[in-house]
Amino acid sequence: MRDRLKFGLIGAGSIAQAYVQAFETSETARLVAVADVRAEAARALAEGLGCRSYDSVQALADAEKELDAVVVCTPPVTHPEISTLFLRRKIHVLCEKPLSIDSASAKQMLETAKANGVTLTMATKFRFVEDVVRAKSIVTSGILGEIVLFENAFTSRVDMASRWNSNPAVSGGGVLIDNGTHSVDLMRYFLGPLADVQVVEGKRSQGLSVEETVHIFVRSTSGVMGAIDLSWSINKELDSFINIYGSHGTVSVGWKESRYRQSSSRDWVVFGKGYNKVEAFRSQINNFARAIAGEEQLLITPEDALASVEVVEAAYAALRQNRWTTVNGDAFEHRSGEGHIIEARDMV
């Protein structure tokens, strides 16, 4: 077996903790260095891992000559500059969502990766949840008939008043870009390219300067309707986060259990145990590392990452103008998930 790839972790904040747990049991990659402008945070994380720490991205990039890749876990506005610094040094980049807060800089990131012959992808953990992959196989198998409606909800109350997430200069917006980036990526995974989008904003109960609660309505180019329900202000206590309705049945991906039912049957078929965060992060790292090593296909392509930035951008235009807005650019051939399809026939 080949040696595990050597990774740097950029940003030692909240999501970095999930990566640390995932790297601990990864068979494909290991952490060798951590950087954060908060030197103490970088040091604390690095100490626990037995690796080196740096108080700036530049210092890490200059000192670590053997790096294969980095995971960028800093706030969104910093993603283009930090990713570009490494891509230019021919270091592969797994960048946390959103890839960028605007499509112009996202395109430049893709071009830089291509020009330097390195892999760039966006981290969006839900695509690596086993039940999501299985649900996609169920939809693809056709046993639910023709898909008519896709629903997704990420609603849980979090106080964002003192976090960068509610500062649009840093985050690019509110809940729409924050949780909505996951939603858009999931919807594209199931339905292919998205055609147009409309957004309705709800009450701002935290008094933030950005949207806290939105309903996003989307139509895919294949004519399927999507409804995405996002909030930082309310907790809807839902058991599932994806429901897909077809002419012959329904599939539901839940937090603790996933199941489907064909209209011809009274019984639900349980096919998974729901969401496991560390497992999803580990699968994401493994897919990225194996793609770098040429061993498997990248599950989230750079084009998928760019498309999600473009859909979010169109959603903000729709919100500002209060009208259905065409998604420009989401015309990439839908290749997501190839190689990860589990035959639903095997499970039925």
Ligand SMILES: NC(=O)c1ccc[n+]([C@@H]2O[C@H](COP(=O)([O-])OP(=O)(O)OC[C@H]3O[C@@H](n4cnc5c(N)ncnc54)[C@H](O)[C@@H]3O)[C@@H](O)[C@H]2O)c1
């Ligand atoms: N996949 C997920 O489920 C998920 C969940 C939460 C956050 N995220 C994403 O992860 C990223 C980080 O979010 P977070 O919640 O961990 O934020 P955080 O604020 O907890 O951590 C960010 C860290 O980056 C450091 N930092 C900021 N600018 C830096 C720079 N220029 N150089 C080096 N370090 C710098 C900060 O000091 C901080 O420690 C965001 O893009 C966010 O959208 C993803």
